[in-house]
Amino acid sequence: MVEPKTKIISTNSRKNNLNIFSRVNREKGAYFFTLPGNIVLLITAIFPVLYSFYLSFFNMNVYHFSNFSFVGLEQYKKVFSQLDVGFFTILIRTIVWTIVNLLLQVILALFLALLLNVKDLKGKGIYRTILILPWAIPSYISALIWKGMFNYDFGVINIALKSIGLRGVEWLNNPICAFFACVIVNVWMATPFMMIVILGGLQSIDTELYEAAKIDGATPWDSFKNITIPLLKPVMFPAVVLTAFITFKQFDIIYLITEGMGGKTDLIITYAYNTFKTNNYSLSAAFSIVIFLILVGLTIGNMKFLKEKK
Template sequence: MAVDTTTSQPTATAAGGDTPARGPRRTAGTPGRLRLALGKHWYAWTLVAPVVIVIAVLVGYPLVQGLYLSTTDANDKNSEKQIGDFLHIPASYKNVGLSNYTDILFGAHTNFWARLGWTVTWTVSCVAVSFVIGLTLAIMLNRKVRGRSVYRTLLILPWAVPAFVSTFSWRFIMNNDRGFLNHALQALGLPTFDWLNDPTMAQISVVMVNVWLAFPFVMVAVLGGLQSIPGELYEAAEMDGANAWQQFWNITLPALRPISSTVILLSTIWTFNMFPVIFLLTNGGPGDETQLLVTAAYQKAFTGLRQFGESSAWGVLILLILVVFAVVYRRSLRKQGEVW
């Protein structure tokens, strides 16, 4: 009788039975998976490729260049220059490691922590106030009121107008001598304020202007979330005797959590780096009272003896702060059961 040599190897059996136990499942490696994905979805990769290339050129390269410059002593004197058609001065800056970061964080004359404190205060104030205003207006516009479409259009205008146009308009309105705001207060018999030159009023003014620019985004996003909530939930709550506040607290807010969490994250990142409002309204003044981290980095790079290396280090620190915030914020949402 012939013996089948292909079964001469011992076969492992499962415990307590005669069925052979299955060995470890073999999976294709990462290169194999990548080739399979490229072969199966080549059209999708073809459509995405131009966007990836553009992002790599416009975002990736400047980011890498900024990281490199942050470890150098590059400034206006030792950078590469081209004077006319014949004189070329090569760059002479050198690598200094992490000294830019240590000077910014722990230097004797550093103002990083003061700027960070005001930036956090500014961000929290703007995001909180704009979210409350946007949520309130969204709830009002979600009801059937006469002229609702007109109100929606008018309330979106601050968001539609370019930020620099709105900021210049507010700068004129808040002018101490010729501004409309002080003239209106005088006409009402109320005290006037030096909106842009008094330290406290300047901080209040920049928050007001940024809230004016930010609340329409919150309103539009929240309004879309409100319209996706089934009306049957409110009808059932009314039958159970729930009042308007109970319906808002137990139905509206939980249903808006996915949208509101994303809105808060985006608003925080945008506000933290809101350069136009500060630069065009107060230019960081009076003194440094309204100076944000991003405007301080700009001044390092483009005023006086331009310090490109130190300014790049400021930019990297800003990026790290926002990345840490985004990671912590996302993890806290996951713990609460939110899904992104």
């Protein structure tokens, strides 16, 4: 006689519960030692997210700080419909920012890594040290230095342009110029990380593969296309994904150089902060939750993609 399916499922669930409790009881020492870290994680990461989610359903601001009231989804409606420049405008700008930065970083990093991987290149250590410096310098210091360099009147970039007979560029007054100025700074700062990753991948490729391809009559381009790029993909993909996430939620460069220019150069994260500065805490919380959900969605999509690829 075959047992009912529901009975089998319930029996399996009880076994799983017993396994969980027995595993916790068996490894309680490990759970005890990780408890302080879990408490810190709860206080610094999980609680702020939960509190922001709670706050987004109220109207807490500088005028209703102690006796704010429940308003339901009103703050989320404002996020998507009542912002000065539009949520989707800022989201598209953030996506464009991420794609442009990622493409420039990968192309420039690949070019530099290929140069540093030349066998007979002298002074490799010096070149590597110089090229890694932008990544090693704290981002806020680099952003403030570049902000001074982009100054229209006394910035070194406009002085250099004027010295060769060109007109100075209003880097920090024109939204489009300010956006590309921030792209230049971010590419300058982030490219060394990608370069080091690619250089490590290049040095792990067996040189005998290139020698065999050369014997078979392959051109340098053929070797690059059929050997270098395929063997670099497993190394580059995690770095590209990590860089994409960091670039998508970039804050310091945009804010320190332009402060958003009233929404004209804002990314999604800087606009959320500027919303917070207006003392509308609930609207800022709703904005933060939307950003959080976008990042969660991207993370889940990336995990599924990696799983399917494996």
